Amino acid sequence: MTDLTIFDPDVVAQYRISTQDVARVKQYVRLLRGDSAPELQDIARGGEVGTRLLLNRLVELRWLLTRDPLLLERERHEVEKLIADQQEILERSRSLAEAALLGLIAKRKRPWETRKVIRYRLIEKYYPGEGWQVWGTLYENCSGMFPQVKVLIRAIPDDDRRTGRHLDRRIVELDIGIEDGERIVDPSYPIRFRVLPEIRTIEGASHHEVRTRLWEVIFEEMEKRRAERRVEYDAPEPTYVPLRERSEKED
Numbered sequence: 001m002t003d004l005t006i007f008d009p010d011v012v013a014q015y016r017i018s019t020q021d022v023a024r025v026k027q028y029v030r031l032l033r034g035d036s037a038p039e040l041q042d043i044a045r046g047g048e049v050g051t052r053l054l055l056n057r058l059v060e061l062r063w064l065l066t067r068d069p070l071l072l073e074r075e076r077h078e079v080e081k082l083i084a085d086q087q088e089i090l091e092r093s094r095s096l097a098e099a100a101l102l103g104l105i106a107k108r109k110r111p112w113e114t115r116k117v118i119r120y121r122l123i124e125k126y127y128p129g130e131g132w133q134v135w136g137t138l139y140e141n142c143s144g145m146f147p148q149v150k151v152l153i154r155a156i157p158d159d160d161r162r163t164g165r166h167l168d169r170r171i172v173e174l175d176i177g178i179e180d181g182e183r184i185v186d187p188s189y190p191i192r193f194r195v196l197p198e199i200r201t202i203e204g205a206s207h208h209e210v211r212t213r214l215w216e217v218i219f220e221e222m223e224k225r226r227a228e229r230r231v232e233y234d235a236p237e238p239t240y241v242p243l244r245e246r247s248e249k250e251d
Helices: 009-014 019-033 038-045 047-067 076-085 087-109 161-173 207-230
Strands: 116-127 131-140 151-155 193-195 200-204
Touching: 009 087, 019 038, 019 047, 019 076, 038 047, 047 076, 047 087, 047 207, 076 087, 087 207, 116 207, 131 193, 131 207, 151 161, 151 207, 200 207
Parallel strands: none
Antiparallel strands: 116 131, 116 193, 116 200, 131 151
């Protein structure tokens, strides 16, 4: 079992990295690079280099698993094809992870920096044939920009920009806050959304850190829902005991 203490503790805490995550990353690297890949040795040593490699591969793997839950059971060429198809999003995810790592390093150099507690709510989108799935978050505006806007949206980039602009317009026009966030839903819009009632909180020293953490929250919720769907509840079948009618002779 991998000792998590060899990695940066702040990264482990922020990304909720478990020993199972490390094992999956190693399996993923072996699938792509082979058992003797130098990357495996660097991850096994931990430290700054190992943490950076682990984090980059982890955010990449988490996203790919939302596209294909059986990814680690596929052939190498199948995984490479999925990576090519998701290249734009993966590059963005890796950039966010790298920026988050640099932000954590910078934060340790600025111990006086206060952390903000931001409220947010999950947004779900209806996918035909799949049902309601986590799509993004509605969170309090902590950007320091657009003071007239109370909330902002953080979501997976699976829709065209018109959807984002439509929701942003409703936030501004209806003066939507976190408490009445469900008003963002437009019944006449062709794409169906809903805002879950639970108001959660998240911490961050900056708007960038909050957005990075919300990105992880979305992925974590996706993985959680996927795991729940895999659980099968086997209902016991009723047991029928044949009863032989007694004949008159037996009486």
